[in-house]
Amino acid sequence: MKLRYGIIGAGAIGGYYGGRLAQHGADIHFLYHSEYEQVKNNGLRVDSVNGDFHLTDMNVYAHSEDMPKCDVVIVALKTTQSDKVASLVKPLLKEGSHILLVQNGLGYEEELAKELPDYYIGGGLAFICSSRIAPGHILHADYGALTVAWYKSKKNEDVANQIKTDFEQAEVPYTTGDDLNFFRWRKLVWNIPYNGLAVALMATTEEIMKNPSTRQLAADMMKEVVTAARACGAMIKDSFIDRMLENTEKMKPYAPSMRLDFDNHRPMEIQAIYSNPIQIAKAAGVEMPKVEMLEQQLRFIESREIANSGK
């Protein structure tokens, strides 16, 4: 079975995964916005810990209306653009299309399922250090695994299996599971403390972990997330908290994606990583006070950034 893929949002994440698939012969169609001319003329360069490559002669488009119907649409836009996803994806859809949201946060598959009830929708969790260092030029610095689960476990088995095969042939470590809710919450155990604290305290993961007060704060927030996750049916073990703390201590000093967004004056994914989980936890009867305080601080910082950029 040969699948046709569309990539909506071919930035640091979508460009890397789409690029790997294209490099290994998959049928890939990329939507570009500001980088369109650059990539059309000069292709896509990826400097990767797993081997550099340079793609030319790619299928690139400036408008999703010009793209062909696809079996699989990979959406790797930031969640700050999630209000555009349905309209960007629609022109690519045909009967049986699978849409894979490779994004942070919580709640977007459910939202999109309401707008596009006739298609399969999945969540992709990228464990990757990747950044765009110039137009049409991505630096893949570390990791790279992708975990995929389908919303309400609905999928076409043959298509889902073929996606897995295609990624594996493209040398991407690819894990699947049934419980999207579990994977989304589990990723938040790391994302919630470190993304926001890296901005609120202007600190790296290393600085946060070296100070006993903020190490404890990270642990406290993880505990709040795990408690909320369980109330929402995601049965994460306590030992996962210790594992995340230890892994983070062993990591190289790392600026989480929200910190990169902040430093580069891009919108932060506050809604996806904080506001949605807080709201979903509240609906399940659980408060996350320290997580909520971080959200409140980030909203303040965000509004000051917007005010300053207007000067």
Next chain:
Amino acid sequence: MKLRYGIIGAGAIGGYYGGRLAQHGADIHFLYHSEYEQVKNNGLRVDSVNGDFHLTDMNVYAHSEDMPKCDVVIVALKTTQSDKVASLVKPLLKEGSHILLVQNGLGYEEELAKELPDYYIGGGLAFICSSRIAPGHILHADYGALTVAWYKSKKNEDVANQIKTDFEQAEVPYTTGDDLNFFRWRKLVWNIPYNGLAVALMATTEEIMKNPSTRQLAADMMKEVVTAARACGAMIKDSFIDRMLENTEKMKPYAPSMRLDFDNHRPMEIQAIYSNPIQIAKAAGVEMPKVEMLEQQLRFIESREIANSGK
């Protein structure tokens, strides 16, 4: 009854109140540290919204061992120096001496009462905008009231009444009460949110109140403080929260004392305003998660400051 006063810590607060008492003829003896030579030679200048004055020919000392025995010892050191208070005060004490701690935070009267069980100990709460703008030169910009209550209500009535008379003659609005614990907690309702957030977010009270997220955060923290206060026997009403929020909105943009300390690379009163209240609330069975998170962030900021200043 003529009282003799000693002032330990004649900075923005102690210098103002001691200065007002001296201006109106009280018998006042000032301990100075770095400002000793300046004040000895040139006196104390106070620029005040209630009228400027310049004191010369003051009783100033460089060492508390050289000071006379006093009926009333007013301690207006920052709580970051509280480990020095007992030894600084001791040389001034005689039978029946009253020691008045004009300081922020919680727990210091109890601590001092353990060290000096034979004397009367009181807490003074200064509602004043006052700052030292140069050696021997204080700017009193706004407010000025002093509220005093005695630890476990123990006091000599005649002395306590005379102190009140002396302050009133010095044109300082002076309120008394029986419940020191209540006054200390009530002041924390304001001090806890604004002092720490002004540092953690590098914001003025006005900026905190104008943003709906941080206005809510300030209200959330006040609610935590009031809940803890009640568990500790200080029956603060809910309406006090609304009053504090409204008053703060009406205030001129204001940098709380912790922000001034931070900006001037002085130690912050984290122990007095955060750690002690958190610990006392916990002993009474109440958690203050957002207050605790602010403490954790401030400890991080403090340790980074110390590390940076060592460079």
